[in-house]
Amino acid sequence: MATKKYVYFFGGGKAEGRGDQKQLLGGKGAGLAEMTNIGLPVPPGFTLTTESCSSYYKDGKKWPAGLKKQVQDNLRKLEKTTGKKLGDPKDPLLVSVRSGASVSMPGMMETILNLGLNDQSVEGQAAKTSNPRFAYDGYRRFIMMYASTAMGLSKDEFEGAFDEFKETVVAKRLKRKKGEPVQDTEVNADELKRLCDELKKKYKKMVGSAFPQNPWDQLVGAINAVFNSWMAEKAITYRKIEKFSEIDAGGTGVNICTMVFGNKGETSGTGVAFTRDPNTGKNEFYGDYLFNAQGEDVVAGIRTPVKLTELRKRNKTVYSQIMDVRAKLETHYKDMQDLEFTVEEGHLYMLQTRRGKRTPMATFKMAADMVKEGLITEQEAICRVTPEDIERLFYPDIDPKLSKAELTKSALTAGINAVPGAAAGQVYFTASEAETAAANGQRVVLVRKETSPEDVGGMSAAKGILTQTGGKTSHAAVVARGWGKCCIVGCESLQIDYKKKRMKIGGKTIKQGDFVTLNGSNGEVYGGDLPLVDPTLPKEFKTIMKWVDKYRTVNVRTNADTPEDAAKALEMGAEGIGLCRTEHMFFETQARIDAIRQMIIAENIEDRVKALDKLLPFQRKDFEGIFTVMKGRPVTIRLIDPPLHEFVPHDEKGQKDLAKKIGVPFAKVKSRVEQLHEFNPMLGHRGCRLAITYPEILEMQVRAIMEAACNVAKKKVAVNPEIMIPLTMAQQEMQILSERVKAVADEVLASKKMTKKKIPYLVGTMIEIPRAALIADKIAETAEFFSFGTNDLTQTTMGLSRDDAGRFLPDYVDETKAGVFKADPFQVLDQEGVGMLVKMGIEKGRTTRPKMKIGICGEHGGELESVKFCVRIGMNYVSCSPYRVPIARLAAAQQAVENAV
């Protein structure tokens, strides 16, 4: 059996590997191969594949059969290419040994430089370079790296020895005072040579055998060190945290590369660069260069590098070489690249290339520019943008000029980053006080243990919201996200004392009126009024979004409950309303709250109808506003959904006030509220179940919708209402309610002398209970459209309460703990389970009604992967909060592009 190919050579203008072999060669190895192939100056070398590493682990930390010979063969080839020999006492070949996995794991794995030096070759190196100090400094570094990396000895031991050497021997020569430090550069060649001897002694004492002089042994030790670093605890943990754990079974590549030196005088140097400006996206070469230095020195930050423009002035030849490389790389990779290079005595050597990280602003500019330049297509440009890029364009941020120290000083605590952006303002602990303060012109941050629908007024008035409990899909988070308002939730270290109007965080106390600043992007909470910067939309945002709309195949609607939200969403590109929640309207004014409460407390249908009659004009006015803004675009209105106890006061004072206001005994209010209590409100008397028991509520709402539609239509504005019945679970339930809706709707049309042709209303349902998805074919017999409510569908399909899951769901998502799920299923749709039901629901629904309009209106409608899934399984539209509309548009376009491939 032929042995597997474990080693890929690069050098002499040709490489065995390719840039698209990241899985096999690791990111660094693939980059080196690709650069070699396109004719860039890469120091020759070879890469051990990631498979050689995984075989190493499979075989109990042994090299797989054939690997030794392949490394030997490639080493010979490298010696032939460079004309030097590893360990040659005259002019030795020196190599670096570096790890390189298929994904970037910065700082997680090991590197060994200057391999090939030993007691003889260091002398040759000294003679050849006429620079004994350079040679012995290299040897010193190699011994130290090898000891710690390959042998696992304590780094501190060797660093300590070096320090001690400097403090005694060197300080003495330099006549330093006690305590006055000695720089590494002040150690001379002889001293370094003596230091090398001491380090080797230390090595022998600790390991039990002498420091390896045989270069082959050195190489084997270094390769094993890289292999072993793959399964070091910190690397495993890193992969868990970054959710790469599935590659644990893979491995890292090992890159053996001819050493080049940027520290050989003023004609040498080292640099890092981006092919375009990663901050602005401008088509300008951007980078730093350090004369007479090695890569390590740039990282260490000992000297300040110069801009590349400085290099142009001081070394035109090298500058023009690197400009050529820049052009070649961009033409080849068709994207902005992040490079590392070294110049050895005027010769440029490329050490790394990879896709460059960039700001959201730059992402848009570069993608648009590259299309203009003919470098990429519009479709490719679309796929370059991420949801985070869009998100970060829209939100204010804490002034990036603020130093880390300043931030650290102000930091108070951190919670869950529910809605990004930043907010600074004075703290208020109740919604009403927040509203008053905001009305007085204050910037307000509302702080609550948790929020409820009664708090929406204060939430709306606040610049930012901070809660002690809840997760990313708690009430506070969902409402705030709808408004694009900075929000931090689940900040468990808050100890709020509503009575004393203050909170404690650790030892600190924040009183009402004190300033805090929230960073919703990372969940940090700061004391004080930190400066913020406002977002500015680059003009390329518009360009790219135009392409997005050109390619996407499904509609994007919005979840909006008010004309203001609707207008905002239109601005964001929404094409309709996918979810208008009628119940939020009930909280807008006291008169509305009073009326709905009166309706709930009513003991008989007559009293209930009286209260509903008061609500009708409010609802009608709301719908008129929304229809007017939406100008004929479809508007899906969901009939009342939450359990009635969400509308009533649960404290004695509130109940007494209500009793007085509506003129019924307090005891009756109290007993009705108690009667409304539910053990599991999520699975309780809500949704269309309310319409089954109280048909009069449904009738009022449908009347309000249809009267509003008629009134607006009479002003020559087109109207397309879609009346949506929530929480359906059975065929007959849907049929009964659909008939009730149509009866009222048709009656209103007739009385207003309108026709269904002029107002082509639809009656459909949310699919948000597993049973509804399972029997979707039967529900589709009367439902004219489906909207998947994946928030509740996730709760029921997984048996997970969104309000309570905070206690254990983090363990389920955290790969370092149980790690059962890749992501919080309330944020990213669980395609495997919930998604299977959604798919089933669509397929079954369309067996009955083949052209049925189907959408999604849960939180997932604005999340990349979830939207892409919805497109793949054949939905007609997705709906999300106004600020996520651009993200949904992007996701839909990306999936359309992928589908077209």
Next chain:
Amino acid sequence: MATKKYVYFFGGGKAEGRGDQKQLLGGKGAGLAEMTNIGLPVPPGFTLTTESCSSYYKDGKKWPAGLKKQVQDNLRKLEKTTGKKLGDPKDPLLVSVRSGASVSMPGMMETILNLGLNDQSVEGQAAKTSNPRFAYDGYRRFIMMYASTAMGLSKDEFEGAFDEFKETVVAKRLKRKKGEPVQDTEVNADELKRLCDELKKKYKKMVGSAFPQNPWDQLVGAINAVFNSWMAEKAITYRKIEKFSEIDAGGTGVNICTMVFGNKGETSGTGVAFTRDPNTGKNEFYGDYLFNAQGEDVVAGIRTPVKLTELRKRNKTVYSQIMDVRAKLETHYKDMQDLEFTVEEGHLYMLQTRRGKRTPMATFKMAADMVKEGLITEQEAICRVTPEDIERLFYPDIDPKLSKAELTKSALTAGINAVPGAAAGQVYFTASEAETAAANGQRVVLVRKETSPEDVGGMSAAKGILTQTGGKTSHAAVVARGWGKCCIVGCESLQIDYKKKRMKIGGKTIKQGDFVTLNGSNGEVYGGDLPLVDPTLPKEFKTIMKWVDKYRTVNVRTNADTPEDAAKALEMGAEGIGLCRTEHMFFETQARIDAIRQMIIAENIEDRVKALDKLLPFQRKDFEGIFTVMKGRPVTIRLIDPPLHEFVPHDEKGQKDLAKKIGVPFAKVKSRVEQLHEFNPMLGHRGCRLAITYPEILEMQVRAIMEAACNVAKKKVAVNPEIMIPLTMAQQEMQILSERVKAVADEVLASKKMTKKKIPYLVGTMIEIPRAALIADKIAETAEFFSFGTNDLTQTTMGLSRDDAGRFLPDYVDETKAGVFKADPFQVLDQEGVGMLVKMGIEKGRTTRPKMKIGICGEHGGELESVKFCVRIGMNYVSCSPYRVPIARLAAAQQAVENAV
């Protein structure tokens, strides 16, 4: 096109219809046809099909084409057969016109007798019978029936006219004092004739036309009257209540039958009989006979009938005729029949036969006897028994000798009949007081607003349980059912005052210590200590259950948490334990509750493990007891399932006591309890989610199970533990937990020097969340068995909280309201929705593990239709509470018999 056949003739020993055509001919019509065909003496006649009625409605209350001619033809045939003519002035044919639907609807529809009488024919009838009084009394009845039934005139009007006639004309003749009543029988022929004239005048005045003299018009009017009675409001409501609504679109048959008269002297008479004793089941003819009377008179109860034995003495010929009929009917129908017959001048005429209603005792005796007699097969005998028959055999009952008046006097209120049987005892309002009273020898009825796991001691001590809230699957109902203990729940009219130790029901007050009596079979609550009778099992119960076990193909296990429950279940025929809930064990003694609470309050793993160590010996002992009783039968043990807050005290006093007892500050206990609060505990931190966050709980439980298994096995008793992980929702979750279980189990085996061969334990899971069913193929990769927890699966699949659904689910099940579901899905498995998921789960599970053992352990495991469904979809066993084991065995056998057909 040939017209449809709408009319079926019977007479002259032959009928066009058959007994199995109930759907077409109605029950009565099919019975008449069948009896005619098997040679029984049936007065000739013909039946209009139910289709003629449904066509009548479809065509807007018009007779379908061809019906008129078919009725005319059959009438002619009837006249030919009887040798008489309808309306013949000499010797008229008289007929009865009766409704008869495919299901029995007693008293719901109309009957008209003596049709064919008019002013001429009544004279002929008088002459022919030489009995003018008889003839005119018939005419009088006919006019009255026709007026009210066919013309819809007020019955009271005509009855009133008759009464007035008696009070004036007749009373005068008889010289009665004012107020002294006149009997119908005292009205003489002349008077009746005069009365008929007056009634006809009244008829003409009210209707506007004369009483029809043309017999054909009479017949058409009577047939239409029967058709119209089908859609009378009371009939529609009756069908809704009895859940026959789907036949609304059908119709009733109409039976036109030659009149026979039992009131023609001592050689005539009428009777009702059962072919066997319906109370005891003994093979003895059983019935009543009234000499010289019509059927109406028996119903009216004016004279007391005699036993059939008396008939034998007084008229051997007739008696032997009816004995022949009895034999023929049983041989033919192979079941006990309920008959109606009339003897006209020594000739027997059969008017009706149908399956006779019977007591549970009689059901078993007759079924067993008929097998012995060779009348039916064992399989048929199995299918004769219903779950209610079994249920009612096992429970005590209020003494049936108690008169209705006595019961009515004692009645207090009624709730939901959760567990049948009866109980009488003194009322206690707390579990502890109930326990104390029971310990003092009192019979106790525990009355609570609702029960919780902390109440199980008191519930166990009580004879019966009464709660104010909850439905048939509330905690109280489920626990009581497990014990076969009489229980009434959801008795909303109770106003319990725990402080004053009393309750009000309407105006009455029941204090602690007062006696009440519960009838769990119908939900009635009585004041006082009513006498009860104990159940006795007929020996035929054993016979039939032996056959049941012979034919059924799936196993029946039990849900049992204690050795006592397990022993009871074995007695009931259980073949294993399908669900042993470990958490109930925690409430058995104070020491256990204290230990679990200490575990919950613990702030770190060390403290938690300390508390768990205290629990371990308790659990081990419980399991030893259960394994010992079960002697090697499989025992499925579910790891801890409920959310932890169910175990902690929620009142301040309880929390303070606990704090003292376990030596932690009260504030800590309080805050931990608050922290445990959940909005939707059903969807919260429970089931295996506890084992994910607190692996130490799982470890303790598995250790207890396996140590118990080893200890029992060492005593040479076989042990078959099946460790069940609750609430699984994901593949990796199951995998992680399965590995944890196996690690502990194998460690225990090794340390006890046992092997898996000796204790072949399994690790499986409950499927009780939709997602688990959807991905059952993946879960089956580690799960070695499935048990469907259809209680929770119903809650999640339908989005219905069992604890809260009481507020609206009744409307969903009540056909007179929304009527969305046929039955409460928590009692009868929702085959359409939940059942689809169960089926999917089984199929997917078996794609991975083809021979996987699969069962059900929800409440549905003891319900007839649900068990049959489980058998059909391929489960290996069902599990239910001990007292329902015989029902599950029966259901499984009935399905097996059906499958074999």
